[in-house]
Amino acid sequence: MNKLIRMVIGAAFLMMSLTGCEGIFNGIAKDKVIVKKITKEPNKNEVQYEGVLSQDAVKTVSLNAVNKYYDTKLTIDEVQFGELLAVDQVKLKDLLDRVEKKYKSHPRVREMFTFKMDAEAELKKIPSGLFYVTLIHDAGFREAFDIVINASDGEVLRINHVEQSPVVYNDVISDPLMDEIHEVANRFIQEKMNEPLSQLTFDKKQIRWDYRPEVYYLSKTNQMIKYSVQVQMGTKQVAGFSKDVMALLQYYTES
Template sequence: MNKLSFLIIFAVFMILTTGCGGFYNSIEKDKVMVKKISNERESNEVNYEGVLSQEAVKTLSINAVNKYFNEQLTLNQVQFELMAADQNKLKELVEQNIASRASQKDREDAKTELNNIPDGLYYVTMTITPTRKKGYDIVLNARDGNVLKISNFQKSDYQTTVDINKNIPSSKITETSGKFIQDKEGYSLSDLSADFGSFSSADEAEIYYRSKKDNSLKYQITVNLTSMKVTGFNKDLMVMLKNYPRSPVNLQNQD
């Protein structure tokens, strides 16, 4: 079995969840051509050259959640579902959804970001046991473990109605997102410019950041307007995929 047979080809595409120009869940699990990496194979796990092992992915995912959301989770408190995407299908996705719509600068940046993920991506869903109503979605570079996306989710037994017309000053929202980038990513805000993407019906705001130096798209931060806390981010290739409209992708089950 070679490395490409391990990194199953899948087509990643997204559905508008905000009702506006942006979209939040950059990789939807039920919209992905994947094969689940079975936990039953863990004891006989094969480590492929250049690709993180399953155990490393789990550890990195736990560390990311603890870092970005100030949790103190351990491996025995969560359950994992792991999926993998190879670079070839990501290239197709970029061609379909970025190359035909983006500026020349963003097209070049997308190619650069693809070169930074030669072994594709890991998509991780991590749910907190025993209720499984709270969890996190994480996307990692399959080679170096760099976190390209993370978001938290919480399933509720009750539907709530939120008022998004809060007249919250934009400066307060960007203060929240900016502090997150500064504290968690170590980025200087003086190097970035911020733009609002959308206010969603889920009571969230999206803020996009570009580099002042070369105008490259760096981050998308999602802020909950009720708690005024960051609920997730996308960066590098993931924020580029999130920033542009998508074209339909034909899916096929790989079971």
């Protein structure tokens, strides 16, 4: 489990310790996808959250995301949910404030590339915070997916296939290998994210190399990190992606 997920889960558990675990989802209508204004009723000791997805909706969005981005056809009866945690905007703001302070206090040239950062703009996109979900599929072999979604509209901001296969490293980074990794990531951005490459800035220096090379893309509009795409070195397939605030946190927590 990488640093990013540890930070997100840590923030989630802090929130849960303050509000109570049951308070996150209790009382939310299960047939609603987006929960609108909730009228408080007397004699009910339940914490209500306005403008957030219901628990069932979070599970449905997570399952649909796995099927979409990994070309699977899993059903709700075939999977389990190991974790379903909420991270509110206050905890995210604290985290982004620390990241922004680090960014501004270290003007040295980054090893990969330079970019702009606007924590306030990122927070405006996630007014109700985030949900972190672990989805597990066990059919002969165990697969697990970590998913982060926008709590208000269900937009998938991160999904990661937790690999059970052996780690494959490659110490030789050749130009053909760089081109191959970039081609896989570019195709994913175009086909799965429906994002024209003409709207993004990317080049070879924006690849972080590991057993899962990670390609970063900047928005041409504001030069902020827009996406990161992880490619499994052994299979040359996309292992996961992060978007917007999660792509920013992915870069910083892995730096």
